[in-house]
């Protein structure tokens with residue numbers, strides 16, 4: 001269970017070194033700092049499962065809502081922002097660059113103050129990245145963001161812990177009101193920094209998932225210096241509320257224990273309800289009830305998390321929490337417009353690329369099967385076919401059409417049959433016959449079997465591996481063979497055929 005709802009805290013010894021007796025004390029200042037991490041080119045979730053978190057326009061709304069209250073709002077992004085993979089196929093370059101541009105525009109519209117650079121940001125070259133005009137700052141330096149006439153927030157970033165400690169010390173010595181330290185590495189590398197007593201940063205952020213599947217959860221360790229890691233792909237933000245009064249370092253505030261306990265319980269309820277609304281065997285009426293309940297619990301947790309923590313007397317104080325960007329949260333229209341423009345442009349770009357370059361699928365090598373499409377299976381499998389036709393798999397491509405995303409290279413592979421496979425489909429604008437999750441998506445290519453009709457020339461069942469290429473952790477996080485498989489089978493398709501079924505295939509002795 002993740003612990004992203006914790007409001008943490010720790011008392012850090014006040015530091016008197018910065019007191020300048022001759023200067024009048026600066027006026028109190030309320031600042032909210034948001035931190036995003038490893039956006040990896042995500043403008044929003046695909047919507048493959050119910051209640052998928054995230055979306056840059058939802059994040060923008062959160063910042064805007066705080067700005068409306070009169071607080072100063074800052075956004076720092078910790079890198080690996082622009083692209084999701086270290087290699088981009090030639091056909092996807094136009095789409096990925098357009099998306100990086102949309103994301104950069106959105107971040108600028110949100111008032112991005114500083115951005116660390118990650119290896120995934122330079123996948124299209126440093127020049128492309130620099131052309132986006134983001135406030136990128138170098139590793140191993142002290143980057144200052146003015147808060148008002150006399151105060152600054154300092155950001156330091158490094159892959160090397162000792163280097164980070166040195167830069168944080170320099171930032172502190174320069175009089176920064178708050179020092180944010182970005183450790184370009186996983187949580188495990190950042191945690192020791194939370195315990196070292198020579199760390200003069202106020203907050204340490206671990207900015208890289210340890211592998212492709214990491215970065216799934218929000219984690220916070222309330223050490224001497226708090227250490228956090230935030231969900232990747234724009235699913236959550238870190239929110240730090242600063243109340244700057246006297247000089248000296250901030251004191252971390254703690255929300256009351258009972259509040260924490262309740263937040264904890266609500267978060268568990270949310271995870272449970274999310275799994276329930278994604279159970280394909282759930283009755284539709286009940287699902288709607290569970291969805292309404294989920295929204296209610298999300299709203300309750302949000303209200304509780306937003307309750308102000310009492311700030312003691314005349315000291316500078318800080319509190320930190322995560323903001324998971326739930327589907328029930330509103331989007332900021334001006335940023336949503338940037339996403340909508342991207343969605344519109346990218347379909348056109350991809351179709352244009354396909355027309356110009358005319359990519360062709362390879363024919364199947366001699367003796368190996370190629371994809372032929374589901375229509376070729378109909379005549380002989382008169383029981384399986386209508387079952388499949390009535391399933392959601394048969395509607396997978398229309399789902400994309402309804403979303404206006406059928407020409408998106410991020411989407412098409414799992415919503416058609418035989419994408420970029422021998423005999424299959426290799427052009428976004430030429431999917432006729434393959435425009436569904438068809439028979440061959442599960443049974444494999446069928447050209448040899450159509451010719452010889454032998455059961456040996458086609459895959460019957462191979463367990464979850466048949467499914468998890470598409471039903472992966474990201475797009476179908478609640479997938480289990482036990483719950484999903486019965487939904488695709490039926491009489492004549494993995495179950496005994498009905499007695500009066502006039503199937504063209506006489507039931508043959510089964511091998512099981």
Ligand code: HEC
Nearest residue numbers: 046047048049392399403405410411414469470471475476
């Ligand atoms: C890795 C494979 C994969 C990719 C890529 C993918 N999808 Fe999906 N999509 C799925 C799976 C699997 C499901 C069904 C999930 C479930 O029910 O557990 C699904 C379901 C959906 C649904 C819900 C359909 C319904 O019945 O309610 C929508 C909408 C959707 N996808 C849109 C998209 C869009 C838009 C993109 C591109 C941004 C995309 N998908 C990319 C695999 C994928």
Ligand code: HEC
Nearest residue numbers: 376377380439440443446449450453454455458459460508
């Ligand atoms: C010309 C008729 C014909 C066509 C077309 C055809 N099949 Fe078959 N299929 C058969 C026969 C015959 C069997 C064996 C039935 C048996 O043994 O009960 C079979 C068996 C199967 C089996 C079960 C294999 C096993 O190990 O038990 C699968 C799966 C299958 N077909 C899928 C497909 C798919 C997918 C397509 C379309 C690409 C397709 N078939 C097209 C005739 C056909």
Ligand code: HEC
Nearest residue numbers: 280392393395396399414415437441466467470484485487
């Ligand atoms: C080629 C990709 C792909 C493969 C392989 C695949 N699926 Fe799917 N599946 C999808 C997509 C896409 C959807 C969503 C379709 C839609 O509603 O638009 C989906 C939807 C479903 C649904 C409906 C979920 C719901 O919410 O009602 C079930 C059940 C399902 N798949 C089970 C399976 C099982 C079991 C396997 C393996 C035996 C499998 N799928 C293999 C892509 C795939």
Ligand code: HEC
Nearest residue numbers: 377381384385388393438439442460461488492493494495
């Ligand atoms: C979501 C994945 C999936 C799709 C799509 C799918 N099947 Fe199947 N099919 C299976 C699985 C899994 C089994 C094995 C069931 C078992 O052995 O218990 C199966 C079994 C079969 C069998 C043997 C059935 C029997 O009872 O003897 C045939 C024939 C078959 N499928 C044909 C088709 C045809 C034709 C289509 C398209 C119209 C299709 N399947 C679409 C997953 C799928």
